[in-house]
Amino acid sequence: xxxxxxxxxxxxxxxxxxxxxxxxxxxxxxxxxxxxxxxxxxxxxxxxxxxxxxxxxxxxxxxxxxxxxxxxxxxxxxxxxxxxxxxxxxxxxxxxxxxxxxxxxxxxxxxxxxxxxxxxxxxxxxxxxxxxxxxxxxxxxxxxxxxxxxxxxxxxxxxxxxxxxxxxxxxxxxxxxxxxxxxxxxxxxxxxxxxxxxxxxxxxxxxxxxxxxxxxxxxxxxx
Numbered sequence: 001x002x003x004x005x006x007x008x009x010x011x012x013x014x015x016x017x018x019x020x021x022x023x024x025x026x027x028x029x030x031x032x033x034x035x036x037x038x039x040x041x042x043x044x045x046x047x048x049x050x051x052x053x054x055x056x057x058x059x060x061x062x063x064x065x066x067x068x069x070x071x072x073x074x075x076x077x078x079x080x081x082x083x084x085x086x087x088x089x090x091x092x093x094x095x096x097x098x099x100x101x102x103x104x105x106x107x108x109x110x111x112x113x114x115x116x117x118x119x120x121x122x123x124x125x126x127x128x129x130x131x132x133x134x135x136x137x138x139x140x141x142x143x144x145x146x147x148x149x150x151x152x153x154x155x156x157x158x159x160x161x162x163x164x165x166x167x168x169x170x171x172x173x174x175x176x177x178x179x180x181x182x183x184x185x186x187x188x189x190x191x192x193x194x195x196x197x198x199x200x201x202x203x204x205x206x207x208x209x210x211x212x213x214x215x216x217x218x219x220x221x222x223x
Contacts, residue, residue, distance in 0.1 A: 007031075007109070008029055008030075008031045009031060010031050010032065010033055010034060011031060011032070011033040011034075012030075012031055013028060013029065013030040013031070014028070014029050015027065015028050015029075016029070017084060018101065018102070018105050019101070020080065020085065020086070020087075020097075020098050020101045020102075021080075021087075021094065021097040021098065021101055022080045022085075022086050022087030022088075022090075022094060022097075022098070023080075023085075023086025023087055024084065024085060024086045025077055025078065025080070025085050025086075025098055025101060025102065026055070026077060026078040026082075026083045026084040026085045027075060027076070027077045027102065027105075028055055028064075028075070028076045028077070029073065029074070029075050030064055030065075030067075030068055030073065030074045030075075030076075031068070031073050032067075032068040032069070032070075032071050032072065032073065033068070034071070039071065039072070039113060039114060039219070040067075040070075040071065040072040040073070040113055040114045040115070040116055040137075040215075040219065041072060041073045041074075041075060041106050041110055041113045041114075041115055041116070042063070042064065042066075042067030042072045042073070042074045042075070042115075042116040042117075042118055042215075043075050043077075043099070043102055043103060043106060043115065043116070043117055043118065043136075044060050044063045044064050044067070044074060044075065044076045044077075044118045044119065044120075044123070045060075045077075045079075045099060045117075045118070045119035045120070045122075045123030045124070045126045045127050046060045046076065046077075046078070046079065046082075046119075046120065046122075046123045047059070047060070047120050047121035047122050047123055048121060048122035049079050049080075049081060049082045049089050049095075049122070050089055053079075053082070053121070053122060053123070054078055054082050054083055055076035055077055055078050055082075055083065057120065058199070058200075058204060059120040059121075059142060059199065059200055059204070059207070060076055060120055060123065061076075062200075062204045062207055062208050062211075063118045063120065063140070063142070063207075063211060064076050065208060066207075066208045066211035066212045066215065067116065067118070067211075067215065069208070069212045070211075070212050070215035070216050070219065071219070072116060072215065073110070073113070075102060075106055077098070077099075077102050079094075079095045079098050079126075080094050080095065080098055085098070092122075092125065092126060092129070092148070095126050096126055096129060096130050099126055099127070099130055099134070100130065100133065100134070103115065103134050114136075114137045115134065115135075115136040115137060116136055116137060116138045116139075116140065116215065116218075117130075117131060117134055117136040117138070117139050117140070118139075118140040118141070118142075118211075119140075119141055119142070119144075120141075120142040120143060121142070121143050121144075121145060121171065121172065121198070122145065124141035124142055124143060124144035124145070125144060125145050125148045125149075127139060127141060128141055128144060128154075128155060128157065129148075129149075129155065131155065131157035131158065131159065131161075132155065132157065132158060135158060135159070136159055137159055137160075137218070138159055138160055138161075138162070138214075138215070138218050139157045139159055139160070139161045139162070140161075140162045140164070140211060140214065140215075141161070141162070141163050141164070142163075142164045142165075142200075142207065143164070143165055143166065143169055143171070143172045143177075143198055144163060144165075144172065144177065145171075145172050146172075146176065146177055146180050146181075147172075147173075147176065152183075154180055154181070154184060156184050156185070156186070160188075160189070160218065161188035161189065162188065162189045162190075162191070162210075162211075162214050163177070163181060163188045163189065163190045163191070164191045164193070164207060164210055164211070165177050165178070165190065165191070165192050165193070166192070166193045166195075166196030166197055166198065166200065166203070167192050167193065167194055167195070167196065168194075168195050168196055168197045169196070169197055169198045170197060170198060171198040172198060174192065177190075178190060178192070189214075191210055193206060193207075
């Protein structure tokens, strides 16, 4: 690990371990191709560890790539018990603490960088559940399992929020997501992709284009 805020070098990626609440946490840090010092850092939370979710998941990868294309450094990490991360699955409690440890590490590395929080499926739940504690400038959730929240208790994040959902999702009920989000104030921006399933097979490029466009627009308003 380097003390240089430009680390890793533009266009490169590095795997490393940091100290987490349950031991080592495995990270994959990817820098955009042209930025020297990142104005933003995107932290990506992967899908459910008990169903094969890792930082190498294709949707998690595409979220990280989208961050890089928008000029942000992307940080993916494995929750406890996944890959080289120590510990065992903890029903979202310990995984929330893992996220907070990664956030702290990122802010130590790049103290002036704005933070974007992104997550897919279970990772979307962890991201949304902890947004009030993390205080990012933007939240992006893909196929968020809102059933994890008690009825009527979906949190409203203190930042603009983008939700991307396929209407053919066989894991997360697309109609339930839309109905529950309509009652929030302010309501998030919701993009529903027709004919798209939970894992966005054949539509990862569509996902990338939406996220890149959103992040570009967000950064322009923050300049």
